[in-house]
Amino acid sequence: MKTVQAYKKENGKWKYISEKNTLKNPLVLVFGNRYLLENDEVIEDIRAEFPYEHLVFGSTSGEIAGTNVLDKSVTVTAIEFEKSSFVIKRANILDYNKDAAELGKILYDEMPKDNLKHLFVLSEGSFVNGSSLIAGLEDDLYKNVCITGGMCGDDARFEKTLASYKQNPKEGEVILMGFYGDTLDISFASVGGWQPFGPERLITKSNGNVLYEIDGQPALDLYKKYLGDKAVQLPQASLLYPLNVTIPGKEKPVVRTILNIDNDKQSMILAGDAPEKSHVQLMMATVDAIAEGASKAALYAMHNRKSMPQLALLISCVGRKLVMNQRVEEEIEQVKEMVGDNTTITGFYSYGEMAPFVNTTSCELHNQTMTLTLISE
Template sequence: MRVQQLILKNRADIDAALAPLAAMTPDLVLVFGACPYFATPDLTAALRRQLPGAVIAGCSTAGEIAGKRVHDDSCVITAIRFAHTTVAIADAIICDMADSHDTGERLAQALPHDGLTAVFMLGTGVAINGSALIAGLQANLPPGVTVSGGLAADGGAFLQTWTLGPRGAADNTIVAVGLYGERIRLGYGSHAGWEAFGPARKVTRCVDNVLYGLDGARALDIYKLYLGDHARDLPASGLLFPFEMLTAAHEKSNVFRTILAVDEEQGSLTLAGDILADGYLRLMHSSTNRLIDGAETAARGVAPHADAQGDQLALLVSCVGRKLVMGDRAEEEVEAVADLLGGAACIAGFYSNGEIGIAQPHGACQLHNQTMTVTVLSEA
C-alpha cells in the first residue's frame, strides 16, 4: 500500500498539481476541501482527467486536516494505491431528512457485497438524520462489515454542503466507498472530551431527531435558558453546547448530539441524529485542553499496525464544534493524535458536521457529534 498527498491552496492549474498523484496510478483518491472547490465543475473535471482509473470520493469541510496541520480554504487530496485490496464506490440521492434511513438502505444495496470488509461513508451535512442513515446502511450490509466516515460541512454555516462521488460534486448525495479483501487492516477510535453542566433533563417529546419537549417544557426555551447571551447566535452557537444522551436509567451512552436547526414557532431543536425517546439529555461544554485530551484518548485505542506492509493512512474526522471552541489551537488536537501514532501514518481528514465511527473495539458503528474519530488503514 502506498499513500501520497497534496494540498491545493487555489483552484488554478489543478491538472498540473495532480501530476504527481497521477504517476502512482492510485486506486482510491479522497478529497476534503472548502466549499468553493466543489461549487464549480473544475476540480471534478481535473480529477477525472488526471486520475481516470481511480475511485474518487470526498466532501466539503469546516477545515481540512493534513499531517499535523489544520487548513482553511484549501483542498487536501490523498491518493492510495493498494497491493491486495480492491475498491468500489456507490452513491444515493437523499430527498429530505425523512428519507435518511431509506437512503442508507439504497446505498448498501448498491455496493457489491462479496468480500466486503469495510465501508467509508461521506454524507451531506444538512437536512439529514445521520443516525437513521447509518442504521439503514448497516441493516443491509453483510455481518461484520465496519463503517466509518463523516458528514460534510460548510464552515459552520449549515446551509449547503457537498459530497463528491460518481455523479460528481452534489449537495444531495451520500457516497460510500467499499474496501474488499482479507489483507486490509483497520483500527478505530473515537472520544469527545466534553463535561456536563446543569441537571439531566427528561425527554418528554421527540420525533426521530427533532426534540420538542424537556421536562414538560418547550425544548428551545430550556436550551436558551442555559445558553444566555449565546442564544442570540443560534443555531450556530449550538455547536458550543451539545447534548449528551443518557438512558432511561441515567446511564451514559457516550453519544453526543449537535444542534442543526431551531424552530422558534414550535419551540423545537433539530439534532444531528436520533434521540432516545425514553432517555435524558444533559447539556455539555468544554475547554481546549479537555478536547485535546479527548483526541489523545481516541488515538490511544488505534495503535499503528505492526504487520503493515507499506504505508499507513490515518483518517481523522473531528467536529466543527470542537474547532470553534479551540480556535487557533485546533491544530493541537491533530498534533496530539499524530504524536501518538508516532509518525507511522499519513494523516488526512476534515472538520465535519458529524462523525461516523466505532467508539470502542468490537462496538457498533454510530453517528457521533463533537468527537475526534480516527480510522487507521493499512495492508498486511
C-alpha cells in the same frame, strides 16, 4: 499502499505534501471548502491535476492534510491499494423522500459482500438523519463488518453541504465505500473530551432527530435560557454547548450537535436521533480536554493492530475546531504521535462522526469527537 497528497488554497497553486507520482487506479478523496467545490473552475483544476476515475468529493468545516488544518482550501489524497480493492456506491437522499434508513438499506444491498472488510461513509450533513442512515446500513450487516465515516460540513454556516462520486459535488449525496481483501488491517476509535454540566433533564417530546420538549418545556426556549446572550448566535453557538443524550437501552451516552432551529415550533434539529425518555445534559470542553480526547482516540485505534497504519482518516467535529481555535492543530499532532511519521493523514472537520464505541462493533453517530479510521495492507 501508495499515496499522493496535495492541497490548494483559494486562488493558490498546488502544494504537494508527498512526492508527485502517478498512481494506478487510486481512490481519490477530495475534501474542500463548500464555496470552492461549487466553483466549476476549481473542479476542472482538480480533475486536471488528478486525472483519475474514482474521485470522491466532500465539503468540510476545515480540511486536514498531514498535521495541517486548513480553511478555504481543497485537499486531495490519492490512495493506491496494492494488495486489496475498493467498491464505491452512491445515492441521493432527495430521491428517497429524505428517508435515510431506506437509502442506507439500498446502498448496503448494492455493495458486493464477498470478502468485504469495512465500510466507510461520507454523507450529506445538512438534513440527513445520521442515526437513521446508520440503522439502514446495519439492518442486514455482516457480523464482522464495521462502519466508520462522517457527515460533510459547511464551516459554521449550516447552509448546505456537498458530496459526490465521480460527478461534480451536489446536495443530498451519500457515498458508501467498501474495502476488500484479506491483507487489510483496519482499526478505528472515537473519543470526545467534553464534559456534561448542569441538571440532567428528560426528553418528553421528540420525533427522530427533532427535539420538541425537555421536561415538558419547549426545548428551544429552555436551551436559549442556558445560552443567555449567546442565544442570538444560534445555531452556530450550539457547537460550543452540545447535548449529552443517554438513550434508553443504550449503555453509553452520545453527543448531539444542533444543526438547525425552528423558532415557530420552538424545536431543535439535531444531527442524530434523541428519542423520548432519553436523559439529556448540556456539555462543554476545554482545549486541553479536547486534545487529550484526540490522543485517547489514537491510542484506542492503535491497540492490538497487527501493523502500523499507512493511512489515517480523521473526522473531527467543527465544534472542537471552534473551541480550540488557533490551537486546533494540536489534536492532529496528538494523533500523529500515536500513528507514526510514516502514516498519511487526511480528513476533515464535520457535522457528525460515525464509528462504534471502543470494544463494540455496532456503529453510532457521534458529535464533538475525534474519530479515526486507520488502514494498512
